[in-house]
Structure formats: C-alpha cells, structure tokens
Amino acid sequence: MKGSFFVCVFMVFLHQGFADENEEANGNGVVKIGVVLAMGSLVGRASNMCISIALQDFYRDNPNFTSRLHLSTRDSGGDVVQAASAALDLIKNVEVQAIIGPQTSAEAQFLSDLANKSQIPVISFSATSPSLSSTHTPYFIRAIPSDSIQAKPIASLIKFYKWRQAIVVYEDTDYGAGFIPYLTDALSEIGSRLQHRTLLPSVASDELIRKELYKVMTMQTRVFVVHMSYPLASRFFRQVKQLGMMSRDYAWIITDGLTNLLNSMDPWTIDSMRGVLGVRAYIEGTQRLDKFSTRWKRYYRKEYPNEIDIPHFNVFCLRAYDATRVLALAVEKSGGRSVGFLRPTAGQMTANSTDLLTLGISPVGPRLLSAILDTKLKGLTGTIRFVNGEIQGSTFQIVNVVDKSVREIGFWSPEAGISREISRKVVHRRSNDVENLGPVIWPGESTVTPKGWVFPTNGVKMKIGVPVKKGFKEFVNVEWGPLDGRPTTTGFSVDVFHAVVKGLPYGLDYEFVPFADDHRKKAGTYNELVYQVFLGKYDAVVGDVTIIANRSNYVDLTPPYTESGVSMIVPVRKERGSRALTFLKPLTWELWVTASCFFFFMAFVVWFLEHRINDDFQGPPSEQVGRALYFSFSTLVFAQRDKITSNLTRFVIILWLFLLLILTNSYTANLASILTVEQLQPTVTDVQTLIRNEDIVGYQGNSFVEDLLIKLGISRSKLIEFDSAEEYVEALSKGSSHGGVAAIFDEIPYIKSFLSNRTNDFMMVGPTYRTGGFGFVSSLSLSLSLSLSPSVCVCVCVCVCGGGAST
Structure with missing residues (x-):
C-alpha cells in the first residue's frame, strides 16, 4: 500500500509538470516561432547560437513585454x-x-510559397538571391x-584597375x-564585359573543377569573379x-557571401586564397559589437567545451541576431498570441488532398x-529598416586576403565610389587615383597590379590578311626574306593597326598573312581579299581597304582612320603674263569701279x-x-594738306583713311604674290570636260574606283x-592624245601621297566624291575588339597626323 501511494504521488506530480509545460507552450503570452537551419554547416550552427543570444538579450532589455517567443528548431541538412x-x-x-530561415x-x-499560402512571415537572414522577391511572395x-x-x-573595382573583361x-x-544578370x-x-561564364554544380567533383579551370586557362582574360557558397x-x-x-x-574577386566568411574559414582554405580581393557589406x-563578441566567445565555450579554437562569428550570425530582435519586437507590437490556424472544411477537401492542400x-x-515591415531599430549591423520587404544596403568594404588574415583596403559607396576612407567626401574622389585604395598584395605575393589579360595559351593566332601591292607601298608593303622567305609587313596602315592593338586593354596574338599566289604576286582584287574574311580564311584584313556599302553586307568594318573621298589628278600648265602691265593685275574692273565711286x-x-x-x-x-576732288584723291597717298574745321568731317576722314590703308596693303600683297610665284593652272577642271573631249582616264588597279567612273x-x-x-607620272606627262591619260582618279590618301613631292607638275582638282575612308575589316567576333575606343582614337589621330606628311 505504501509503495502504491508513492507511485500515485509521483504520477500526480509528473502529470502536473506536463500540464505546466503544456500551459507554458500554449499560454496567452507565448508565440511559437519556427527555425529552419542547416545545423551541420558553419553558418547554421553559428546563426542558431546567435538567435538564442538575441532572445536572451531582448527579454533582458525588455522585461515588461508580455509576449515571449518559443522556438521550434528544425535541421534542413x-x-x-x-x-x-x-x-x-x-x-x-x-x-x-x-519562421526564421x-x-x-x-x-x-x-x-516563401508555403508562407504565402499559410500567411505566416518567413524572415531570412542569409538568402540573398535577387530572384527572391517580396513582390510575388x-x-x-x-x-x-x-x-x-x-x-x-564589383564593376567599379574592375573599372578602377582598368580591366575590360572578366570571367x-x-x-x-x-x-x-x-546574380549574373546584374553583374552583366x-x-x-562601365564599358567592360564578361568574356566567359563558368557554371559549376554545388556538388562538383574536383575533376570537374579542374576541367573547367583548364578551359579558362587557355583564354586571355585573367580577371575572375567568383560567386558561390563556402x-x-x-x-x-x-x-x-x-x-x-x-x-x-x-x-580574383569574391562576392559578399564568401567575403563575409573569410574570418571563419579554415587555415588551408585561406592559404589557397592569398591575394584575393573581396567585397562585403x-x-x-x-562598442556594442565588441561586447557581443565577448558574449559570443563565452556562449560558444559553454556550448562546445571540447573545442580548442573558438571561431570568429560571421556576418550571418549578426544578421540572425538582428532578425530575431526584429521579430520579437514585431510580435510585441502586434499583440501576438498563439492562435490556432484556420483549417479547410471537410467540403473543401477531397480524398486526394495532399499536405499542401490541408x-x-x-x-x-x-x-x-505589417508589424515586421514597420519595425525600425538599431541592430548590430546598423539601422534595420525594411523597404519593399528587404533591407537596403549601400556601403561596401573592399578587403584583401594577405597571408592568413584579411586586410581592409578601402570602401565603395554610391555617392563617393571607391575611396580609401569611409568618410572621404565626394569632391575628393578620383576614379583612377591609386591612393583611393590601400596597397594590395596580389596572387603570387606580387605588388604589381595585373594587366587582366595574357596571350592565350592555346597557341591559336589570329590570321590577319594584308594586300600585296606593286605601288603605293607607303600604306602596305610586303617583303619576303632572302634566306628564310618569311614575309615582313610594314607601312602606314600597319603602323595604325599596331597603335590600335597597343591601345587595347588586352592582348591580341596575331600574324600577318599576305594575300598572294604561289609566285608572291597579288592573288586577287580588294573585294576578293575582303571576302576571304567572310569565308573564314582570315580573321581580319589590315591595309588600305576602303569602307564601302557592299563590303559591309558580309563583313564588319571599323571606323575610318584616314580622310575619305575620291578626286582626280591632272597635269598643270604654267602661265606667266607680260611683266610690263603686271601692276594692273591686282586691280580688277570691279575694284576700279568701286574705288572710283x-x-x-x-x-x-x-x-x-x-x-x-x-x-x-x-x-x-x-x-x-x-x-573737293583733290582732297579725296590726295588722301590715297596721305598727301592732303587742306585745313579741316568740322569734327564730323575729321571722323569721316579717319574711316576713309582706314579703308585706304586696307586697300593699299591688300594691293601690295597681291602684287608681290603675282611677281614672285608662277601661276599654275589645271589642264582639266571637271568630269564633264573629260567626257566631252573623249579623253582617256586612268585609275588604280584592283580598286572600286573603276565602277565609280562608269557610274559618272x-x-x-x-x-x-x-x-x-x-x-x-608617265601617263599624265604624255597626255590623252599621245598614249597617256588626261586625268587619273584615285582616293585622297593616295593622291596626297602622290603629290607630296610633285606639286609643281600635278594637282588635285574637281569635286570630291565621298567614300568611307580606309578601315580595318573583321569578322563579327573581332569587330568589338578592334572598335576604336576613345584612347585608341587618340593613338590613331597621332599616327595619321604624324604620318600624313610622309605619305
């Protein structure tokens, strides 16, 4: 009997304990909150501890609050x-x-879809994908x-170091x-682009990773942006x-998700990332954050007493701490209580209803x-305020992995861009100033900023076609070596191409291939040379290739680097009149009449x-x-001696003397020119004269000018x-009636080159028929590389202006 009594008493107390626990869980002031985290991960384990610390701190600071959060934690694995x-x-x-998580x-x-259906808020402190939007959920x-x-x-960082491409x-x-569309x-x-995208599964094997790395090693770009989980x-x-x-x-540049975990990574991983740049919010x-750090270490030591090293808390832990406090405050503000869910009625359910439907x-x-979105508080990570269901971040920190530590080198903000100090004013910002960032230790313990590109290691060179010419070699000249027979290409067009390539922010590995036959003669016309790019024999063509409409139908052409147009060259005839009446030549009859009047x-x-x-x-x-007449004419030689009494007359005379001064000086200059320079006159002035006289006309072979002349x-x-x-020279000197030509039509760059030392015998006359000028020919994939950027245009202008006199 006595044993039975103690058993009964024990059952009563046990029942009472379960009743008290049940009452606490379902009491009016207790609100059930779910937590879904990957407890086996670095972020999940740390965040779970921060959530517990946050609740302890919150209710210690607010003992009078009537609500209490009761956490139910689940492991997502x-x-x-x-x-x-x-x-x-x-x-x-x-x-x-x-639900937190x-x-x-x-x-x-x-x-988020489950939350929408059940109308329960899901507050996440680590899901950062832009595809998640509170607009739809x-x-x-x-x-x-x-x-x-x-x-x-990240884009500003790439621009700061003048890198034009990234992988x-x-x-x-x-x-x-x-994240990729926003990065693109x-x-x-900023004028840069992604040359390549490498996609890796989250469970990618080491073999697959190496395979993808081997692939990007053959490319010329050496700037990598890495965006993946730890x-x-x-x-x-x-x-x-x-x-x-x-x-x-x-x-190497890593994104916010990885940069925030650098302090928590194991030494072997950090060692493999030395020289990496990272951005993080x-x-x-x-002082409050320092106190939290002390509490974190004490809490971690209590939870895991057998671990020697205490890891540093990460930013996701801080975000979890702030999110928990926001939720606890919102629950109090909304007067939250544990209330049963509204279940679908039996008529709304069918025999095939699933868990989601019930x-x-x-x-x-x-x-x-509504209470969560209206909550605003000062957290460990800064001011917490939601805009369209999200926390807005603006300022980012730029760090550099050095040895086994992380060193801050600068900041970025929308107002100031990249700056050394967070308080640096906008007026002091200079986008290309190296002082805007601290010194960086790059991969390989280098202090020299990488160019961002190298020549591709796959051994494939671009084939650049060049024309083989008999004349006008100032633009393109191909010569073969006497011993090895290897071609060497020089000339103004080639120099311009070298200047363009030198001005590009990345390298182009190329070789010039002459468009010649087996006898080292030209293999065809310029149109045929250009068409080889379309056929894929050449990647581009460099030379004195004119930009015309029909060529742009099947290839791409860069902006011109020379003056455009077609005109004609004609001989000149020298005229020398009688020296006796030379002084009358500057005085035309119109001038005589006007002066006399x-x-x-x-x-x-x-x-x-x-x-x-x-x-x-x-x-x-x-x-x-x-x-009166004597006074007027004597002023011509400033010899008038008559007395003037009216001030108005004096003013008129001053104007008249000024006009006479201009007239006499102009006459003197014109007469000096006539007396010292032989007068050169063209033999032909227009195309109609050539057609009317049925003269013979010349043009440069293999050129589109032939079709233009026929159209004229x-x-x-x-x-x-x-x-x-x-x-x-030979044809123009003979003339049309003696087996030569009356005029030769050619493009202006050739004409200027021809006349550079022949101005006394020939001249350029007639109207100019506009063309596109000389340009480079390329395929579609190469046209972006050869497009003349502002810096390259400067190089081209210098080359053209500097080389114009010699060619």
Missing part, C-alpha cells in the same frame, strides 16, 4: 526537400506564427541586402544564377592553387507581417560738310569741285588601270 519537409511540419503540426536561396524559394522578408546591390561595387565562375543554384549590366555600364568555394580555390592559377597576372564597428491559414499573419562719294561728303564753314572749300563752283558616265573603253605612282 542543407537540402531543399528536407527544408520543405521541416517547414511543413512546423506549419501544420506546430502551427508556428513565423531558411539558410539558402533554393530553400527560401519553396518556403509578400510574406517573404529578407533581413540581408540582396546580391544585386554588390554588382556595382565569372558561379554556382549552379538560384543563389549563383540570380553593371559591367556593361563548401564549393573551399574546394574550388584549393584546385586553383594546385593548378598554379593563384600566381602573378591573375586577379560594410558593418560599422561599435495547410491552415494563420489568422494573425497579416498583422504580424568711293573717291567721288568722299569728295562730295567732305565738300558738303565743309563748304559752308571752311573758306578753303568756298569760291566759284569749279574751284569747289576741284578742291565615262565609257569603259576610255579607262586604263595603273599600279604605281611612276606609271601615274
């Missing part, structure tokens, strides 16, 4: 299906009012800035793929180091969601103003007329082609 199952359990069986963007994608709240915000800081390596998940747009805004990144960078890609000439160091709806969800007019004006008040202009009419109305039988300047 880093798996989307397991995370979804955990969320279903929390919503259907536990009836939580909100999940950890990854892929998990959040599914949980309003019950999803992001307590961390989206990855889209960091695209501009992005990213994870084949929502987290990885969602940001690079496009487990994949740790294996990726170890392979990078093993393959020798963490060396000079390489530049800036969190200001405060989910209930939280009656307090909309009110709690002015002389008589001035005589009348002076007489009209003076004859009433000046005795010198009075007397008989004939004497007055003579005096010149018969094909009257056309003769020439190949060199010497042939031009």
Whole structure:
C-alpha cells in the first residue's frame, strides 16, 4: 500500500509538470516561432547560437513585454526537400506564427510559397538571391541586402584597375544564377564585359573543377569573379592553387557571401586564397559589437567545451541576431498570441488532398507581417529598416586576403565610389587615383597590379590578311626574306593597326598573312581579299581597304582612320603674263569701279560738310569741285594738306583713311604674290570636260574606283588601270592624245601621297566624291575588339597626323 501511494504521488506530480509545460507552450503570452537551419554547416550552427543570444538579450532589455517567443528548431541538412519537409511540419503540426530561415536561396524559394499560402512571415537572414522577391511572395522578408546591390561595387573595382573583361565562375543554384544578370549590366555600364561564364554544380567533383579551370586557362582574360557558397568555394580555390592559377597576372574577386566568411574559414582554405580581393557589406564597428563578441566567445565555450579554437562569428550570425530582435519586437507590437490556424472544411477537401492542400491559414499573419515591415531599430549591423520587404544596403568594404588574415583596403559607396576612407567626401574622389585604395598584395605575393589579360595559351593566332601591292607601298608593303622567305609587313596602315592593338586593354596574338599566289604576286582584287574574311580564311584584313556599302553586307568594318573621298589628278600648265602691265593685275574692273565711286562719294561728303564753314572749300563752283576732288584723291597717298574745321568731317576722314590703308596693303600683297610665284593652272577642271573631249582616264588597279567612273558616265573603253605612282607620272606627262591619260582618279590618301613631292607638275582638282575612308575589316567576333575606343582614337589621330606628311 505504501509503495502504491508513492507511485500515485509521483504520477500526480509528473502529470502536473506536463500540464505546466503544456500551459507554458500554449499560454496567452507565448508565440511559437519556427527555425529552419542547416545545423551541420558553419553558418547554421553559428546563426542558431546567435538567435538564442538575441532572445536572451531582448527579454533582458525588455522585461515588461508580455509576449515571449518559443522556438521550434528544425535541421534542413542543407537540402531543399528536407527544408520543405521541416517547414511543413512546423506549419501544420506546430502551427508556428513565423519562421526564421531558411539558410539558402533554393530553400527560401519553396518556403516563401508555403508562407504565402499559410500567411505566416518567413524572415531570412542569409538568402540573398535577387530572384527572391517580396513582390510575388509578400510574406517573404529578407533581413540581408540582396546580391544585386554588390554588382556595382564589383564593376567599379574592375573599372578602377582598368580591366575590360572578366570571367565569372558561379554556382549552379538560384543563389549563383540570380546574380549574373546584374553583374552583366553593371559591367556593361562601365564599358567592360564578361568574356566567359563558368557554371559549376554545388556538388562538383574536383575533376570537374579542374576541367573547367583548364578551359579558362587557355583564354586571355585573367580577371575572375567568383560567386558561390563556402563548401564549393573551399574546394574550388584549393584546385586553383594546385593548378598554379593563384600566381602573378591573375586577379580574383569574391562576392559578399564568401567575403563575409573569410574570418571563419579554415587555415588551408585561406592559404589557397592569398591575394584575393573581396567585397562585403560594410558593418560599422561599435562598442556594442565588441561586447557581443565577448558574449559570443563565452556562449560558444559553454556550448562546445571540447573545442580548442573558438571561431570568429560571421556576418550571418549578426544578421540572425538582428532578425530575431526584429521579430520579437514585431510580435510585441502586434499583440501576438498563439492562435490556432484556420483549417479547410471537410467540403473543401477531397480524398486526394495532399499536405499542401490541408495547410491552415494563420489568422494573425497579416498583422504580424505589417508589424515586421514597420519595425525600425538599431541592430548590430546598423539601422534595420525594411523597404519593399528587404533591407537596403549601400556601403561596401573592399578587403584583401594577405597571408592568413584579411586586410581592409578601402570602401565603395554610391555617392563617393571607391575611396580609401569611409568618410572621404565626394569632391575628393578620383576614379583612377591609386591612393583611393590601400596597397594590395596580389596572387603570387606580387605588388604589381595585373594587366587582366595574357596571350592565350592555346597557341591559336589570329590570321590577319594584308594586300600585296606593286605601288603605293607607303600604306602596305610586303617583303619576303632572302634566306628564310618569311614575309615582313610594314607601312602606314600597319603602323595604325599596331597603335590600335597597343591601345587595347588586352592582348591580341596575331600574324600577318599576305594575300598572294604561289609566285608572291597579288592573288586577287580588294573585294576578293575582303571576302576571304567572310569565308573564314582570315580573321581580319589590315591595309588600305576602303569602307564601302557592299563590303559591309558580309563583313564588319571599323571606323575610318584616314580622310575619305575620291578626286582626280591632272597635269598643270604654267602661265606667266607680260611683266610690263603686271601692276594692273591686282586691280580688277570691279575694284576700279568701286574705288572710283568711293573717291567721288568722299569728295562730295567732305565738300558738303565743309563748304559752308571752311573758306578753303568756298569760291566759284569749279574751284569747289576741284578742291573737293583733290582732297579725296590726295588722301590715297596721305598727301592732303587742306585745313579741316568740322569734327564730323575729321571722323569721316579717319574711316576713309582706314579703308585706304586696307586697300593699299591688300594691293601690295597681291602684287608681290603675282611677281614672285608662277601661276599654275589645271589642264582639266571637271568630269564633264573629260567626257566631252573623249579623253582617256586612268585609275588604280584592283580598286572600286573603276565602277565609280562608269557610274559618272565615262565609257569603259576610255579607262586604263595603273599600279604605281611612276606609271601615274608617265601617263599624265604624255597626255590623252599621245598614249597617256588626261586625268587619273584615285582616293585622297593616295593622291596626297602622290603629290607630296610633285606639286609643281600635278594637282588635285574637281569635286570630291565621298567614300568611307580606309578601315580595318573583321569578322563579327573581332569587330568589338578592334572598335576604336576613345584612347585608341587618340593613338590613331597621332599616327595619321604624324604620318600624313610622309605619305
């Protein structure tokens, strides 16, 4: 009996204990909150501890609050299906009012739909993919800035170091793929681009990683942007180091997600990332953050007493701390209580209803969601305020992995761009100033900024076709070596091409291939040479190739680098008139008439103003007329001595003397020119004269000028082609009636080259028929590389201006 009594008493106390626990869990002041994290991961384990610390701190600071959060934690195992199952359990069986987590963007994608259906807020502190949007899933709240915000800081960093191309390596998940469009747009805004995208599965093997790395090693770009989760990144960078890609000439930039975990990574991973640059959202160091660090170490030591090294807390831990405090405050503001979900009625369910169809709806969800979005507080990461369901971030920190530590080298903000100090004013910002960032230790322990490119290691050179010419070798000249027979290409066009390539921010490995036959003669016309690019025999053509419309139908042509147009060269005839009357030549009959009228007019004006008040202009009419004319004509040689009494007359005379000064000086200069320079006149001035006289006309062989002359109305039988300047001289000297030509049509660059030392015998006359000028021919893939950027245009202008006199 006595034993039975104690058993009964024990059962009563046990029952009472369960009742008290049940009452606490379902009490009016207790709100059930779910937590879904990957407990086996670095971020999940640390964040779970920060959530617990946050609740302790919150209710210690607010002891009078009537609500209390009761956490129900589930392990997602880093798996989307397991995370979804955990969320279903929390919503259907536990009836939580909100969920903190999940950890990854892929998990959040599914949980946000569940939250929408059940109307319970899901607040995530680590899902950063831009594809997650509160616009479509309003019950999803992001307590961390989206990855889209960091695209501009990365692009600014690439612009700062003058890199024009980059390769992005990213994870084949929502987290990885969602960031790429924003990075592409940001690079496009600064004039850069992604040369290649390397996609790696989250469970990629080391063999697959090496295969992809071997592929990008053959490319010329050496700037890499890495955007992936920590487990994949740790294996990726170890392979990078093993393959020798963490060396000079390489530049590696990691995104916010990886940069925030640098302080928590193991020493082997950090060692393989030495020289890497990283960007991360800036969190200001405060006294409150220092106190949290002390508490974190004490808490971690208590939870894991057997571990020797205490890891540094990461930013996701801080975000989890702030998100928990936001949720606790919102629950208090909304008067949250544990209220049963509204379940679908039996009539709404069918025999085939699934768990998703039988989910209930939280009656307090909309009110709690509104309270969360309206909450504003000062957290460990800064001011917490939601805009469109997301925390807005603006300032980023730029760091450099040095040895086994992380060193801050600068900041980025929308207002100031890249700067050394966070407080640096906008007016002091200089985008290309090296002092804007601290010194960087690049991969390979180098202090020299990588160029961002090297020549490709796949051994493939671009084939650049060049014309083989008999004449006008100032532009393109191909010569074969006497011993080895190897061609050497020189000339103005080649020099311009070298200047363009030198001005590019990356390298082009190329070789010139003459367009010649087996006998080293020209293999065809310029049109045929250009067409070889379309056929794929050449990657580009460099030379004196004119930009015309029909060629642009099948190839791309760069902007011109010479003056454009077609004109004609004709001989000159020298004219020398009689020396006796040379002084009359500057005085045309129009000038005689105009000057005479002015002389008589001035005589009348002076007489009209003076004859009433000046005795010198009075007397008989004939004497007055003579005096006035004498006064007017004597001013021509400044010999007048008559007395003037009217101030108005003096003003008129000053104007007249100034006009006479201009007239006499102009006459003197014109007469000197006539006396010292022989007058050269063209033999032909226009095309119509050539057609009317049925003269023979020449043009440069293999040129489009032949078709132009036929369109102008010149018969094909009257056309003769020439190949060199010497042939031009011989044909023009003979003339059309003696087996030569009356004129030769050619492009202006050739004409200027021809006339550079023959100005006394020939001249360029007639109208100019506009063309596109000389340009380079390329395929579509190469046209972007050869497009003349502003810096390259300067190089070309210098080359053209400097070389124009010699060619």
